[in-house]
Amino acid sequence: MWSPDRNSGTTLYMQIAEHLAQKIRCGEFPPGSGLPSERKLAGQLGVNRSTVVLAFSELRSIGLIESRSGSGTRVSLADSEETPKHTPNWSQYADDSSMVRNPPFLRKISEALQQNPELIDMASGQLSGDLAPTQEIAEIMSQNRPMSYLGYDNPQGYPPLREALVRYLNRHRGIDTTESSLLITSGSQQSLYLIIRCLLSPGDAVAIEDPSYCFSLPMFQTAGLRVFRLPLDQHGVQPEDIRQLYKKHRIKMVFLNPNYQNPTGTLLSEERRRKVLDIASELALPIIEDDPYSLTAYDGEPPAPLKALDTTGSVIYIGSFSKIAASGLRIGWMAAPRAIVERLADARQQMDFGLSVIPQQVVATFLDSPQFVPHLERLRRELQFKRDMVTAALRREFQGRAEFLEPRGGIHLWCKIGADYNENRLLEQSIRNGFVFGPGSVYGSEPGCLRLTFGRANAGDIDRGIAALREAAEKLDLF
Ligand SMILES: Cc1ncc(COP(=O)(O)O)c(C=O)c1O
Structure with a gap:
């Protein structure tokens, strides 16, 4: 991200004015569009607000922008070289979009992380860089033959990756x-996304x-679905709640994350897995089993996935490489009846013509390589170590005032710190203290909770992060 050069002979405010003028000329901010506020820009660029005030006044003096009280600062219409009267109302287009935006807390967190990459991050749901198999992947990339033809991929996915996944699912998940x-x-x-948009219709429950x-997924809202909740205890959902929701609302699908669930870390018990499947087959109800975390199990394999126990074809199984290797590869997969796979492959072709072949080729090679299992073993050890660090830090810093279940796998810990704390104030204070976490309301309805993604933080930062959270809570008199 651009920031002014403090060693340059040009003043900071002039560098900012020139940078903004360039963005305006390139069309990033077309005539009539709003500029970020002085305060926000100052935060983003790491300068005093007065410096941005000077930069704005420079741009105002040459007629490039104008400020009106109440409506902020906008790019001028009059002085544009284009045909300003005909500039489309881009903000209106953006605001009128039928796609619901991400929850404001998620946008706030991602802005805070962009502005300050030094923040101790226990908010982002991904692995820290040191846990990714970067060395192994670099070796595979240097050894892989360059492909002779880089055309569009098969819309169902690169065939050698699908073959490798058949072996992987059989070996590691019993599917x-x-x-x-x-x-x-x-x-x-x-x-x-494909399941929600293609297999369900507005009004479905x-x-x-x-x-x-x-x-936290706005895609349910965008699709016009009626969403009903299945409360969790330490063993996952109560299967009978599914039957009740079906009776009351005729639910058409159930979404479950049975292994080291995001955000609670819970494992659906074996007994409940069987009951869920019995109920699903009795009601002909599809279960979507979202399972990105099972191979992070710290102490032995988790129970068999619903998909492996499913004898009636009720389950669509979703897996991912994001939480066991690297989210940036963007490799996920779905195991489903053929009719569904074909239908969704057709739909995805309308979206992106298929995934890039390059990461698929890398993952196919990695899954079959002798490095894969040792990587998983290291990942589990490191995650368990971080889990132990975060639980010890919570006990030390919060002295019994933080309630949590110790996860036996996964990357998240769900913690209750107060009956109903003000999430916005705690998040802002934590950010000021150099730490960022996931406010509970993003994930569920119970007040007073928060998500700590220990898998994302560097081990060396966990103690400081939890201390910063405790200091923020104390500052707000939460206890
Ligand atoms: C339960 C669960 N499902 C799906 C995802 C999406 O992950 P990805 O698209 O990277 O596979 C996440 C990410 O946090 C998750 O926690």
């Missing part, structure tokens, strides 16, 4: 499937766990 029952997607997010990752 028997075939290449034609697999669809490779851009992360599991795209699998969820679905059930999700409360709290859950799905809770």
